[in-house]
Amino acid sequence: MGKQEGAEKRMKTPVHPRIDGLIQAIARLPGLGPRSARRIVLDLLAHRESRMRPLAELMRQVADEIRECPRCGNLDLAEPCTICRDERRQGHALCVVEQVSDLWALERAGLHRGRYHVLGGVLNALEGIGPKDLRIAPLVARIDAEGVEEVILALSATVDGQTTAHYLAERLHEKGVRVTAIAHGVPVGGSLDYLDEGTLAAALKDRRPV
Amino acid sequence: MIEWRDEGIVLAVRRHGEAHALLDVMSAGHGRWCALVHGGASRAKQALLQPGNRLDLVWRARLADQLGHFGVEPAALHAGSILGDPLRLKLMLAAVALVLGIVPERHPYPRIHAGLAGLLELLTISDAPPLRLGEGLVRFELGLLADLGFGLDLACCAVTGSSEDLTHVSPKSGRAVSREAGAPWVDRLLDLPAFLRPGANAGPSDDEELEQGFRLTGHFLARHAFAATHRPIPPVRSDAIAALLAATGKEAERTQLAADAQPPRA
Numbered sequence: 001m002g003k004q005e006g007a008e009k010r011m012k013t014p015v016h017p018r019i020d021g022l023i024q025a026i027a028r029l030p031g032l033g034p035r036s037a038r039r040i041v042l043d044l045l046a047h048r049e050s051r052m053r054p055l056a057e058l059m060r061q062v063a064d065e066i067r068e069c070p071r072c073g074n075l076d077l078a079e080p081c082t083i084c085r086d087e088r089r090q091g092h093a094l095c096v097v098e099q100v101s102d103l104w105a106l107e108r109a110g111l112h113r114g115r116y117h118v119l120g121g122v123l124n125a126l127e128g129i130g131p132k133d134l135r136i137a138p139l140v141a142r143i144d145a146e147g148v149e150e151v152i153l154a155l156s157a158t159v160d161g162q163t164t165a166h167y168l169a170e171r172l173h174e175k176g177v178r179v180t181a182i183a184h185g186v187p188v189g190g191s192l193d194y195l196d197e198g199t200l201a202a203a204l205k206d207r208r209p210v
Numbered sequence: 211m212i213e214w215r216d217e218g219i220v221l222a223v224r225r226h227g228e229a230h231a232l233l234d235v236m237s238a239g240h241g242r243w244c245a246l247v248h249g250g251a252s253r254a255k256q257a258l259l260q261p262g263n264r265l266d267l268v269w270r271a272r273l274a275d276q277l278g279h280f281g282v283e284p285a286a287l288h289a290g291s292i293l294g295d296p297l298r299l300k301l302m303l304a305a306v307a308l309v310l311g312i313v314p315e316r317h318p319y320p321r322i323h324a325g326l327a328g329l330l331e332l333l334t335i336s337d338a339p340p341l342r343l344g345e346g347l348v349r350f351e352l353g354l355l356a357d358l359g360f361g362l363d364l365a366c367c368a369v370t371g372s373s374e375d376l377t378h379v380s381p382k383s384g385r386a387v388s389r390e391a392g393a394p395w396v397d398r399l400l401d402l403p404a405f406l407r408p409g410a411n412a413g414p415s416d417d418e419e420l421e422q423g424f425r426l427t428g429h430f431l432a433r434h435a436f437a438a439t440h441r442p443i444p445p446v447r448s449d450a451i452a453a454l455l456a457a458t459g460k461e462a463e464r465t466q467l468a469a470d471a472q473p474p475r476a
Binding site: 196 | 302
C-alpha cells in the first residue's frame with residue numbers, strides 16, 4: 001500500500017482524530033503495529049475506569065518521577081537508585097552491563113549481589129560510537145571512589161559487545177582492579193548439534209576441569 | 211524476480227525497524243552488496259550476522275537496482291573464534307573498516323574477497339604469532355590497493371629496471387627503487403620491508419619490518435583510496451597496528467602511523 005493510499009484510507013475511517021492519534025502513538029511502540037494498537041485502544045476505551053485511567057495515571061507518574069541514577073544509570077524513583085543505596089550489597093563487585101534491561105535480567109536471576117554500572121550501549125567503530133558516547137568515564141571514576149575490587153563485564157557475545165569488553169579490560173587493568181567477564185558457551189538445556197560454530201569455539205576455548 | 215546465489219563475508223549490520231536488518235557483505239562474485247534481511251534483528255539471525263562470518267547468500271529483488279533482500283545460511287562462522295582475542299578482533303575490524311571505507315558497492319572484486327577470506331582464516335588460527343597476523347593484514351592491504359587500481363609495483367627498480375637490492379618505494383609512483391638509485395632521495399622514499407621484496411620467502415623478521423609494511427600501505431591507502439572519499443583512514447586501523455606492535459614487543463607510541471591516517475591535502 002502506498003503512502004498516499006494509506007493516508008486516504010486513514011481519512012476515510014470513521015475514527016475521531018484524537019483516537020487515531022492515540023492509535024498511532026501506541027503503534028510506534030516496540031513490538032506493536034497499527035493493528036495491535038487499534039485493539040489496545042479499543043480495549044482501553046471499553047474499560048476506561050478499570051484500565052485506561054489507572055494506566056494513564058501510572059504513565060504520568062512514571063514520566064514525572066522516574067530518574068536515571070547518576071551513579072549507575074539504572075532507572076529508579078530515587079537518586080541514587082535503590083541498588084546503589086542498598087548497604088547489604090557488596091560494594092567491591094561491580095557488574096557492567098549494556099542496557100538497563102540487562103541489569104533487570106541479572107536482578108531477576110538474583111545471582112549478583114554487588115552493584116551495577118549501565119554503559120548505555122556498546123562501542124562501534126564502524127558507526128562512530130566511541131568511548132565518549134558511553135558511560136565509561138563515570139565507570140572509571142567509580143573504581144576509585146567506591147573502592148571496587150572486581151569489575152564483571154556482562155556484555156553481549158557480539159563483535160561490538162566484545163570490542164567494548166576488551167577496551168574496558170584494557171582501561172581498567174591500568175587501575176589495578178580485577179576484571180572478569182561472563183562465560184560464553186552452551187546454554188542450559190542446549191544441545192551441541194544445534195549450536196553454531198562460534199558458540200562451540202567459545203565453549204571449547206573456555207572449558208574447565210570437572 | 212532477479213536472483214543470485216553467492217558466498218559472502220559480513221562487513222556490517224544495521225538494524226532496520228524492529229525486526230529486520232540491513233546487511234552489508236563482501237561477496238565473492240558480486241562484490242560489496244547491501245540488502246535487507248527479513249527477521250535479521252532476531253536472536254537466531256544475530257549470531258549469523260556478525261562481522262567476519264562467512265554466509266551462503268541468496269539475493270532476490272524484482273529489479274536489478276532495487277535494494278532487495280538476502281536469504282542467509284551459515285558457511286563459516288569465524289566471528290566466534292575471533293571474539294575472545296582483542297588483537298585478532300582489532301585486526302578483523304580494521305580489515306572490515308577498510309573494505310567498507312573504500313570498496314564501491316555492486317562491483318565484483320574477487321581478489322579483495324579472497325584476501326579478506328584468507329585473512330579471516332589466518333585470524334582463526336589460535337597459535338599464529340602476531341608477526342604473521344600483521345603480515346596477513348599488510349598483504350591484504352596490498353591486495354586491496356591492487357584490486358582498486360592503485361597497485362604497487364615492487365618487482366623491479368623504477369630507475370634502473372633491476373630487481374636486485376630493492377630497498378625503497380617511491381611515495382608518488384608506488385614503484386620500487388633500488389638502494390643505489392634511491393640513495394640521493396633516501397629521506398623522501400618509503401622503506402620496502404624485506405618480506406615484500408621480490409623472491410622473499412619469509413614473513414617479517416621483526417616489528418620494524420612490519421611497521422615499514424604498514425607505513426607503506428598506509429601511505430598509499432591515504433594518498434589514493436581514502437583521498438578519493440575525502441575521509442581519513444578509519445582509526446580502527448591504527449588501533450589494530452598499535453595493538454599488533456605492542457604484542458610484538460614494541461611501544462605503539464613510536465610509530466607515526468596515526469599521522470598516516472590523514473589524507474594528503476589537495
